[in-house]
Amino acid sequence: MPKANSFEEKYPYLNRFVEEQGWIEIGDREYIDSFVRAYDYGGTVYEGKSSYPTIELAFQDLEKHIKAYFEDLGI
Template sequence: MSNNQSFEEKYPNLSDFVYYQGKIEIGYDENTGSFVMAYDEGGTVYIGEDEYETMEDALADLEAGITQYLEENGIDLKA
């Protein structure tokens, strides 16, 4: 991550999702076989891969997964 870019700028949907709607888990989970997951009150929003080369890769995947979920469901977290 660039020193000039905040976490919120780099991962806007991930940041907003955690702030307004849900939670995330980072760390390998034996039950799901994933390293990153996102949940909201309705259940599981995104299940990531079982491993990543870097934490940056894991966060980028989580951002992409949450972005796709929000777009597919027409959710605007700041509305």
């Protein structure tokens, strides 16, 4: 299977989320014990683990949970 060439191809749900629903934050933040976070205008959608072995794994985790977010909304 060929590798995805663009962010949009590799992370379609995350891309759509940022374009249409909300925003993400990556990195350490005071008082928040998660390395990656997703928010919409209603608040926190997802807070990931406190650390990941790689950024790639952090994005994969976000993608999985944002996909579930869309499925929960019936989108």
